[in-house]
Amino acid sequence: MSSRSSLGGRLYRGETSVDFIGKRRRWYGISGLLIIASIGALSIQGLHLGIEFKGGSSYIVTKAGVSVADAQSAVTSVGITGETIIQKIGSQKVRIQTGAVTSAQSNAIQDALASKLGVSVDSIDTQIVGPSWGKEITRKALYGLFGFLLVVMLYLAMAFEPKMAIAAIVAVIHDVFITVGIYALVGFDVTPATVIGFLTILGYSLYDTVVVFDKVRENTRTITATSKSTYSQAANLAVNQTLVRSFNTSLIALLPVGSILFVGAGLLGAGTLKDLSLALFIGLATGTYSSIFIATPILAVLREREPAMQALAKRVGARSGASVVATQSSSIQGGATTAVKERRGPRNQPKRKGRK
Amino acid sequence: MSTTNKPIKTDARPGRTLAILAFVLFALLGAVFIQGATAVRLGLDLRGGTSVTLQPRIAPGENGKVSNEAIDQAVSIIRQRVNSLGVAESEVTAQGSGLNRQIVISVPGDTGRRVVELVGQTAELRFRQVLAETNGTPNPADTSTAATPVPGVAPDVNARYAKLDCSIAANRQGTGSDVATAPVVACSRTGGNKYILAPAEVLGREVSKASAGIDTQGGSAWYVSLVFNGEGTKAFGALTARVTSLASPRNQVAIVLDGLVVSAPRINEAIPSGNAQITGSFTQLEATDLANVLKYGALPLAFDRGEVQQISPTLGSDQLRAGLLAGALGLFLVLLYSLLYYRGLGLVTIGSLLIAGSLTYLLFLLLGKWIGFTLTLAGIAGAIVSIGITADSFIVYFERIRDEVREGRSLRSAVETGWTRARRTIIVADFVSIIASVLLYFFAVGGVRGFAFTLGLTTLVDLIVVFTFTKPIVTILAKLNFYSSGHVLSGLSGKSLGTISNAKEA
Numbered sequence: 001m002s003s004r005s006s007l008g009g010r011l012y013r014g015e016t017s018v019d020f021i022g023k024r025r026r027w028y029g030i031s032g033l034l035i036i037a038s039i040g041a042l043s044i045q046g047l048h049l050g051i052e053f054k055g056g057s058s059y060i061v062t063k064a065g066v067s068v069a070d071a072q073s074a075v076t077s078v079g080i081t082g083e084t085i086i087q088k089i090g091s092q093k094v095r096i097q098t099g100a101v102t103s104a105q106s107n108a109i110q111d112a113l114a115s116k117l118g119v120s121v122d123s124i125d126t127q128i129v130g131p132s133w134g135k136e137i138t139r140k141a142l143y144g145l146f147g148f149l150l151v152v153m154l155y156l157a158m159a160f161e162p163k164m165a166i167a168a169i170v171a172v173i174h175d176v177f178i179t180v181g182i183y184a185l186v187g188f189d190v191t192p193a194t195v196i197g198f199l200t201i202l203g204y205s206l207y208d209t210v211v212v213f214d215k216v217r218e219n220t221r222t223i224t225a226t227s228k229s230t231y232s233q234a235a236n237l238a239v240n241q242t243l244v245r246s247f248n249t250s251l252i253a254l255l256p257v258g259s260i261l262f263v264g265a266g267l268l269g270a271g272t273l274k275d276l277s278l279a280l281f282i283g284l285a286t287g288t289y290s291s292i293f294i295a296t297p298i299l300a301v302l303r304e305r306e307p308a309m310q311a312l313a314k315r316v317g318a319r320s321g322a323s324v325v326a327t328q329s330s331s332i333q334g335g336a337t338t339a340v341k342e343r344r345g346p347r348n349q350p351k352r353k354g355r356k
Numbered sequence: 357m358s359t360t361n362k363p364i365k366t367d368a369r370p371g372r373t374l375a376i377l378a379f380v381l382f383a384l385l386g387a388v389f390i391q392g393a394t395a396v397r398l399g400l401d402l403r404g405g406t407s408v409t410l411q412p413r414i415a416p417g418e419n420g421k422v423s424n425e426a427i428d429q430a431v432s433i434i435r436q437r438v439n440s441l442g443v444a445e446s447e448v449t450a451q452g453s454g455l456n457r458q459i460v461i462s463v464p465g466d467t468g469r470r471v472v473e474l475v476g477q478t479a480e481l482r483f484r485q486v487l488a489e490t491n492g493t494p495n496p497a498d499t500s501t502a503a504t505p506v507p508g509v510a511p512d513v514n515a516r517y518a519k520l521d522c523s524i525a526a527n528r529q530g531t532g533s534d535v536a537t538a539p540v541v542a543c544s545r546t547g548g549n550k551y552i553l554a555p556a557e558v559l560g561r562e563v564s565k566a567s568a569g570i571d572t573q574g575g576s577a578w579y580v581s582l583v584f585n586g587e588g589t590k591a592f593g594a595l596t597a598r599v600t601s602l603a604s605p606r607n608q609v610a611i612v613l614d615g616l617v618v619s620a621p622r623i624n625e626a627i628p629s630g631n632a633q634i635t636g637s638f639t640q641l642e643a644t645d646l647a648n649v650l651k652y653g654a655l656p657l658a659f660d661r662g663e664v665q666q667i668s669p670t671l672g673s674d675q676l677r678a679g680l681l682a683g684a685l686g687l688f689l690v691l692l693y694s695l696l697y698y699r700g701l702g703l704v705t706i707g708s709l710l711i712a713g714s715l716t717y718l719l720f721l722l723l724g725k726w727i728g729f730t731l732t733l734a735g736i737a738g739a740i741v742s743i744g745i746t747a748d749s750f751i752v753y754f755e756r757i758r759d760e761v762r763e764g765r766s767l768r769s770a771v772e773t774g775w776t777r778a779r780r781t782i783i784v785a786d787f788v789s790i791i792a793s794v795l796l797y798f799f800a801v802g803g804v805r806g807f808a809f810t811l812g813l814t815t816l817v818d819l820i821v822v823f824t825f826t827k828p829i830v831t832i833l834a835k836l837n838f839y840s841s842g843h844v845l846s847g848l849s850g851k852s853l854g855t856i857s858n859a860k861e862a
Binding site: 009012103106122123124127130159160196199202204241242245249251260263280 | 401409411469472473660661662663664665666667668670671674675678679681682683685686687689690693694697733734737740741743744745747748751752755758759762777780781784785787788789791792793795796799807808811
């Protein structure tokens, strides 16, 4: 434990430093591959939507020694055709999921289950979702996602700098793709609880990014005056300085989420707790990754395109001998080569005034 | 918005801030006792029950006719039906806004199928001739009503009429199952009277207008006027012409909504014009209510069952137990990690989380009383997740203090400089969390809403605790030798900061 603390000290003073920004192409490459894989998984396999989105019914019968075969025969006897999924949850529960049913059909299924499995109708946990309801839920979920991204972007643009907001949102969209990809790939159920967990994570991923960016802003406030380091170097130091903090905040956030996942999946089997915490768990991991490896490099690249930062990079290069130039050359050149066409655009010019 | 390097304003009175916090906690505790809010209200998924979400379905071509008031009317009809079940703490609420509102019905306990059937039916307004009317509660001593069957009515209807006791809530539930073409027995809405009614002759959809008005000349009496459409005019004209000369109670026409008699005015004359007035000793409220019933009870407003969820009490208590267990486990792990990593400062985390926990619990209790807040499984999950978010604020602050000490500040000044910097980060980050919860709250439906609510609430609590507890406590602790000398267990030792020399200066 204390070894990480002293590592924190070395990271803080820059004695130990990971070159997050200089090696950004590597991170971009990894993320690019993951995103392509996600899109592939999504288009080939698609998401496994829960009955809440497509309409259907679900019954859980709790009884010692209950068997899937009995439940199957009960459902068959009612004459429900189409997709039926019957699963055993733990040792005492069996869950039956069907496509959309009328309420008469649903009553018949309940009665059949009750008589075949020897339980009372009222003890069967039932959920029936109408098909139009599913559309409504889907619509709301999408509104929620876009509304959230929009509002948060506006807020961050006000609280920070517009470029920080762009970088943060790019990181968030990155998280969205990867999380959705994981869901498509593994085939986890997507329920409203998943969506809620997922939106929460977008908030959390931003929280992480906010912590890093706050330090970036502090470190870069006076760089043009002192000419000691380029924007990229200052930003990289900031990421390193907040590394321990990012690790700790993510771990601390992960501990309770992990407990919910453990208890939800282990004790209850399926349901709100599991769906929520699984989305949170996956999202937290990608969120932490993206705020360090994606958000800050993007921010640095965006800012390095500004003429003031270019000039600063030149001054820093001239001032501090060959060794510094060597370590930073990749980042400066990288920024310059990709940005050289756009940076003369009028949009970049006035913004730099009054903002450092 | 700007973090400056101005001389640090030291909060010289940490004790006062703590005292205010203590006062607030005691005030909330007092409120809990005064209000008698001793238990958190649990949602149906934690104690078992049935919830049904209804979505208004607008018949094709009737788009313009469905208004907010129509939905309000529908909600009140459903509420009346649900209340008639007599299950304590049943709830009927409308969620969302405008025409897109959903009606959420939740009834605790084992009522399952009954609730589902009860609320699914469409209410329709009908006009029926009254065949018999009497006091709603059968008088055991008076056998005359039972003994004298109403002539011209089938014996089974007579028998049902004799037995009907309108003082029983279940009989006033308004099933909406009355068949328009058959005679029925019905209670009045208040249960004061019961009726035998002829088959419906005029339907609610044949009313084109209804309004309450006041007759300024005739002694300021409230009345309701209604206008029928073409079909309605003909039917109502024929009905009134036929009954007006009959003996009471057969000269009355009952206005029946959802199987209950709302009003049964006597017909004074044949009304062939399609314009009718109902007069009586109405109060303003009664007249408006009746006008609303006539106006909106007529609408072709049906409901789709969006979602039906029935949770047995067994599953409910399992879920409650699992939620609490997950919370305890999560809290334990967070506390353990704080202690191992932050040593002495970890104690501050424990204290802060305890304060945050009690504040949240008190708010749960009070909000249950004040705004009907119920704790659902998703809500518990939100509260557990917030343990992490709350602890994160402390980490942001502690790491800042350590950074400042690494910069060579003394602990006492690091606590203050670190605070001004951490404060901003914490506010921005918590604000993002709050934006997220507010949006989630409005976009989510049903149970998962609870998650957004508790997450938002606990984030607010986090802000309060960080400002009024964590910071003042750290200021006080920084004066203690144990912390300021960088004791090896304080979490601020030179070794754990990786800056032996700096810590010695401090």
